[in-house]
Amino acid sequence: MKPEDNQSAEISAARTADLFNEVMLGRRGFLLGTAAVTAGATLGAWVPFANAAVGGELEVMAWEGYTMEPETAEWRKANNITMRAAIMSNQDDVTAKIVGSNAVRLDAAEYSNGYNAIYDELKVLTELDVSKLPNYKKEDLYPPFYEGSMWHWDGKNWAIPWVWGLDTIVVNPELVGFEVKSYEDLLRPELTGKVAFLDNPLTVWPQIAKVTGYGGKFPNLTKDELSDCFDKLKPYRDQTKVFASSNGDVISLFASGEIAACFCVWSAVPLETAKQSVKTVAVYPKEGGAVWADAWFIPKTAVNVDTAYAFINEALDPKVQASVCKTAVCSTVSKKAPELMDPETRALFDYDNFDEQFKAMKIYGQPPRTSTEFATYDDWLQIWADFRAGF
Structure with a gap:
């Protein structure tokens, strides 16, 4: 152009x-x-x-x-x-x-x-x-x-x-019933039908790449790698109750008791659910959180x-x-x-230990708009839409 x-x-x-x-x-x-x-x-x-x-x-x-x-x-x-x-x-x-x-x-x-x-x-x-x-x-x-x-x-x-800020796993510890330390914990049978995804590619896509073993390559995955990435994500979709459209929707779902965990959402959600007398906790799993x-x-x-x-x-x-x-x-x-x-x-x-705390984090970009080598933003949008439609 x-x-x-x-x-x-x-x-x-x-x-x-x-x-x-x-x-x-x-x-x-x-x-x-x-x-x-x-x-x-x-x-x-x-x-x-x-x-x-x-x-x-x-x-x-x-x-x-x-x-x-x-x-x-x-x-x-x-x-x-x-x-x-x-x-x-x-x-x-x-x-x-x-x-x-x-x-x-x-x-x-x-x-x-x-x-x-x-x-x-x-x-x-x-x-x-x-x-x-x-x-x-x-x-x-x-x-x-x-x-x-x-x-x-x-x-x-x-x-x-x-x-x-950070987006990460948020859980209702009372409904979950066990300590969540990794994304793999969201696949436990106790959480079937109790997990939400937030429809926010800015932070959710990098987390998807991390969870499926492509965190080091995001946002530059080939089309084959992108396909494999979402194939590996299907077990998480099988656990999912709903794809929420906003952080506010996630807060409402927690407040109503409809979900026990969210795959990746704003880490300040617990402050908002507390206002509705519902305890939730932001979990920083071994895979790390998503920085915006x-x-x-x-x-x-x-x-x-x-x-x-x-x-x-x-x-x-x-x-x-x-x-x-x-x-x-x-x-x-x-x-x-x-x-x-x-x-x-x-x-x-933890500002007192900023360097130590931040070193495991990465501020990711977005997939390229055009590329002959890597999956484009269009490609990601399409596979993300297909993933949600298959829910």
């Missing part, structure tokens, strides 16, 4: 929309379970002009709970900034707005790990000048999030990771660029980090934020 060709760009945007809308519901649908409806209604058409200083109107798009509206209220007031925040229910809500001849103005937006290659191909990212981001310091950030390969390539910064990470970027359609830089810089402020991690139940990239957290939020991750 030639990015400068508007017609090709629009085709690519439509194709991306088809891919992502088929299976991907918002990871943060938990807040609480319903897809946001404002994503398509709040932002106007892109008018190419640029403000020269911090202030004025700022157009932002992010997951629900991640727009930093409460955290930046005083900062925005002091700088005379009026922010409009559109809510994304999946990554394609952003993609559809910044690609093609009808692109929409966005001054700052989020992308999740794995979408860097797609956005690089679509040429919608602006190279970032880190001198305008004084909070982006190597000494202040945990190593995986400073110039990581999903945000920094070709010697340039394209996005700034700012929050992350969100990053701010400045789209090509940005207008108020200086304010976008200032906003992203605020996102890395330790106080902002600590607050967002509490309200959105996630983990920080800032070494200075944990000391500002309340005990419950700090306990979400």
Whole structure:
């Protein structure tokens, strides 16, 4: 695709929309379970002009709970900034707005790990000048999030990771009746018809690869390896009661007692089920959990660029980090934020032993959009759909 060709760009945007809308519901649908409806209604058409200083109107798009509206209220007031925040229910809500001849103005937006290659191909990212981001310091950030390969390539910064978290096995220990230490434990006869899958490829696909022996190769599996991967996964489907569409659905299923375990879901689910007097536990099995990470970027359609830089810089402020991690139940990239957290939020991750705890984790990308060697994103979507249809 030639990015400068508007017609090709629009085709690519439509194709991306088809891919992502088929299976991907918002990871943060938990807040609480319903897809946001404002994503398509709040932002106007892109008018190419640029403000020269911090202030004025700022157009932002992010997951629900991640727009930093409460955290930046005083900062925005002091700088005379009026922010409009559109809510994304999946990554394609952003993609559809910044690609093609009808692109929409966005001054700052989020992308999740794995979408860097797609956005690089679509040429919608602006190279970032880190001198305008004084909070982006190597000494202040945990190593995986400073110039990581999903945000920094070709010697340039394209996005700034700012929050992350884990998806893993979650169980109701009372209903399970035994200690779960591995994915293999989900195959025990006691759990037949009591397991749920979350329909979220971003974290579920890497876990599937790990469980079936292809974790070291994901996301670059051949078509034969992909087929073998899902053949080996069939015993887990035989254990499954339901494919849940969102974290919120999983929470409801646990609360109603319909499931005893979920294959891979947000590790903060126990905090939500506890509010409904149901105890669940996040299990970190021998195969490891799935890491997700969100990053701010400045789209090509940005207008108020200086304010976008200032906003992203605020996102890395330790106080902002600590607050967002509490309200959105996630983990920080800032070494200075944990000391500002309340005990419950700090306990979400062992920051005192960050390097040791994180070394077994990996932030995965997504399968390639096009390839003659490896199974593509299309191939994964199709086999995932077939796997669910065979349930």
